[in-house]
């Protein structure tokens with residue numbers, strides 16, 4: 001089976017790195033094309049994947065075509081590849097804010113199997129979180145096969161399409177927010193004399209362990225907060241100061257803005 005990436009930017013590279021590390025595909029069975037020859041040819045040389053001369057050639061040769069471009073170029077790319085598409089090929093789109101119905105309508109009368117996903121960059125280390133939804137042309141077998149490709153890169157979840165905007169915020173975009181949180185913690189460490197390297201390692205390991213503990217328990221995160229806050233102790237003093245500065249409101253406002261932006265994409 002050959003899998004092709006139209007667009008080989010940050011998200012495509014994370015997915016490909018995950019699959020190459022897991023040996024899910026032979027490098028030569030991964031096809032790539034992007035806007036700039038220098039970019040995709042250099043990347044193909046570095047990784048051993050196959051560079052294609054055009055989006056059309058890629059769509060002709062691949063069984064599964066991943067659309068890994070920014071939402072605003074999706075329509076022109078579908079225009080380019082539409083002639084060589086048929087019902088035996090599968091499209092997987094990861095463009096935020098672009099619905100299955102919009103993609104389907106761009107293929108006009110053709111009944112193309114389309115899966116919409118929302119991955120995050122953590123697929124690179126097999127700790128991704130990817131949402132799935134499909135159109136009615138996707139068979140159960142094709143769907144399960146596509147899902148299993150992403151199961152190997154972390155967790156996957158089938159959700160109704162209406163929930164994609166909140167999923168983008170909580171999983172697609174959130175790695176950026178969590179890196180930002182880690183950086184803010186690390187900067188505080190530097191303020192108190194640690195090196196940035198030490199402070200970043202300490203903060204990142206605290207986030208990793210805390211996330212693993214949340215996933216391993218049936219306790220609510222708020223009960224877990226209470227477990228760390230000793231009466232009269234350091235944690236409750238810090239937590240209340242963070243809350244006074246609007247910690248929870250800042251997070252919820254950030255998620256609201258992400259959802260709104262996703263909904264406004266089209």
Ligand SMILES: NC(=O)C1=CN([C@@H]2O[C@H](COP(=O)(O)OP(=O)(O)OC[C@H]3O[C@@H](n4cnc5c(N)ncnc54)[C@H](OP(=O)(O)O)[C@@H]3O)[C@@H](O)[C@H]2O)C=CC1
Nearest residue numbers: 007008009010011034035036039068069070071095096172
């Ligand atoms: N980044 C992330 O964390 C996530 C991104 N997404 C979604 O993934 C998609 C890609 O995002 P991301 O990887 O960050 O974006 P990037 O800007 O990193 O990559 C976009 C890619 O599209 C290529 N491209 C642009 N125009 C064309 C064209 N006409 N034909 C072929 N390729 C083209 C670019 O080519 P070149 O490199 O040659 O310039 C580039 O490789 C977006 O729709 C985004 O919503 C979803 C979840 C998470």
Ligand SMILES: O=C(O)[C@@H]1CCC=N1
Nearest residue numbers: 096168171172173174
């Ligand atoms: O910022 C973006 O638009 C994309 C979607 C999710 C993560 N990055």
